[in-house]
Ligand SMILES: [Zn+2]
């Protein structure tokens with residue numbers, strides 16, 4: 032029952048999703064999904080999130096209240112993705128000290144960031160006629176590629192922006208709180224302020240991460256597809272809290288795993304439970320767009336492995352302006368959507384457009400796959416070095432559909448990458464992706480192997496592959512429960 036979707040007009044190239052190049056928020060551009068049934072002449076929703084303290088409507092006002100000082104989360108430590116970690120000192124803008132540490136820690140301080148210019152723009156590729164299934168650019172207007180990695184919020188949410196800056200990323204993903212706990216302390220008002228300051232353009236002293244460049248990843252604990260009401264309620268509270276935090280921080284895009292039937296109901300019932308949560312949260316928290324991630328493990332209890340399932344959920348969402356899809360390439364591949372060649376990529380994206388609609392694409396997770404096509408195993412690999420290969424990622428980088436939405440690496444990195452602030456692997460991957468984007472079709476044929484070989488050596492020198500085909504530090508999560516890894520490979524296992 033996906034909403035029938037008119038094919039896009041090739042004549043005028045009327046873009047479904049066109050974004051302006053600069054600053055503008057997601058909402059400035061006509062962001063109209065082709066949801067035929069629900070015409071939504073969205074009168075330009077507001078860009079500015081309100082100051083957190085003013086958000087009455089959602090009844091979560093208390094969240095901004097000041098948490099007790101010195102609370103250091105139980106499991107907080109450097110590299111742990113807990114915003115509370117090391118963030119428990121009194122308000123102060125910079126050079127704050129927490130437990131004897133300065134903020135920001137020198138390893139992620141902005142002075143050490145590489146310049147982020149040089150990569151920001153999508154150049155219309157030299158290919159003919161949108162072979163990728165993407166939208167041919169309607170103008171010659173250049174649009175930014177918001178390419179980055181999932182970064183840690185250790186030390187507070189602002190840490191994610193500082194780390195992304197250090198990796199040379201134009202976009203990023205982050206958690207809003209510890210992904211392993213149902214509840215975390217509310218943000219300190221100054222942590223929110225610090226984050227919002229860093230989002231500002233460089234001219235205003237920030238790092239220049241506009242709201243549409245950030246795709247928050249929701250807690251792994253959430254399962255809104257569970258028919259058990261009590262469990263659904265617990266998940267919903269966590270979900271809403273995540274989204275409220277996005278709102279506080281001025282972030283527009285929130286992505287999460289739709290859930291699982293846990294074998295206790297039909298898929299259709301799960302779709303309804305998930306949509307119920309989406310509709311409810313849309314009423315309770317303003318503005319944030321809920322972005323459903325496609326999942327690996329087709330044929331299991333997991334919801335969202337097929338485009339049709341994503342479409343079925345979207346069909347039940349009342350406010351289509353606030354629902355999008357995030358496609359994880361590893362999950363796609365694991366669920367049987369091929370991306371290895373120009374043709375298979377085009378075919379997969381065509382299916383997406385037909386079944387869901389290109390207008391609903393709100394972000395991508397860029398991961399290669401250690402496992403085979405339709406292997407139903409979610410094992411992330413570094414870009415181009417897994418079973419998908421570089422060609423698939425080159426297609427993505429050259430697909431105009433990808434301009435202006437967050438493209439996030441969730442690829443394996445060395446064990447201590449976060450603690451040491453060594454983001455070499457993601458910096459190289461970002462560079463590599465821009466490099467292959469710029470190579471035209473003819474040259475690609477002759478250079479692909481050479482580039483892959485060079486990159487494999489580089490990767491091996493930064494992060495030698497583990498034996499056994501397991502992702503770096505991918506340790507089994509306890510009894511089918513969610514993993515604890517953050518910036519590393521993301522294994523869905525339930
Ligand atoms: Zn995910």
Ligand SMILES: [Zn+2]
Pocket residue numbers: 324359396441521
């Ligand atoms: Zn993902």
